[in-house]
Amino acid sequence: MATLYIVATPIGNLEDITLRALNVLKSVEVIACEDTRHTQKLLSKYEIHKRLIATHAHNEESSAKGIVGLLDQGLDIAFVSDAGTPSISDPGARLVTCVRKAGYDIVAIPGASAFSTLISVAGYVGKTFTFEGFLPIKKGKRTSRLEVLINRDEAFIIYESPYRVLKTLKEIKDIDSKRVVVVAREMTKTHEEIIRDTIENVVDDFSSRSSIKGEFAICICPKAASVEIEEE
CATH class of the missing domain: 3.30.950.10 (Tetrapyrrole methylase, C-terminal domain)
Known part of the structure; x- marks a missing residue:
């Protein structure tokens, strides 16, 4: 079964990302992110090249439905906010609720906040x-x-x-x-x-x-x- 990973990212210094977070970002097929341009800076530093889709406060509910559709196709997906841990004064909670209702596994990859x-x-x-x-x-x-x-x-x-x-x-x-x-x-x-x-x-x-x-x-x-x- 496909999995949604909720991945914490650095709050400033890009070297603060965890090894586990990097491994997940390298392994998934798609990365959903708050701002694709912002996330691309982090991914470029670690030479990670993935399909990015925007999932932010203004489109989270509609984007969540699209993410469920990708999970239906068997694709593993990571979600990151611009900085820190998703769902903490950032998007993420609506996405998690939608994916959980669809019956998919959700895995937290902890890190900075x-x-x-x-x-x-x-x-x-x-x-x-x-x-x-x-x-x-x-x-x-x-x-x-x-x-x-x-x-x-x-x-x-x-x-x-x-x-x-x-x-x-x-x-x-x-x-x-x-x-x-x-x-x-x-x-x-x-x-x-x-x-x-x-x-x-x-x-x-x-x-x-x-x-x-x-x-x-x-x-x-x-x-x-x-x-x-x-x-x-």
Whole structure:
């Protein structure tokens, strides 16, 4: 029976791909991907030449039906998102549901994800945390959600674009100016930057910058961590 492989890819540095992921990408007949041009860069580095089909947030349901059709033909297929692990703030979940309903095997090929990479360097010692992903775009809903998350006794992780990151940081500051955050920019890439400080200091830092570039992952630590940094 044909199989769908859900393959995690690097979040920045292409050398972070696993040997197993490479073996799968080399062995399948078709690779479904979020952006064919983006995925082609990874495949070209490792001299992998496969048929690519676009499967992204805007066509995932219709593309999933086409993928089931290819599985019906006995073709093994891999699915990758642009970076990291599919279905985590990325396409993948609808495809998995459709393929599972069709009765085909689905195999996860684990690897990098931005939120787990951030947690590993955040210095957070708690046993639980919330992965929130991207916050609501509308200010009222975003602020309400931040207030709920900040009042929990655990860390939470959000993703943010360079265009909204300063606005989001300021909203966190308005709720609790002494809260400790860990801001990661361009993780695993050449210009990687990881800052751990109070949200007040982080906002001052980013407000003074002439431009803000890159993708962001942010860990907002619980209040206990803020007390610790004040005592240092």
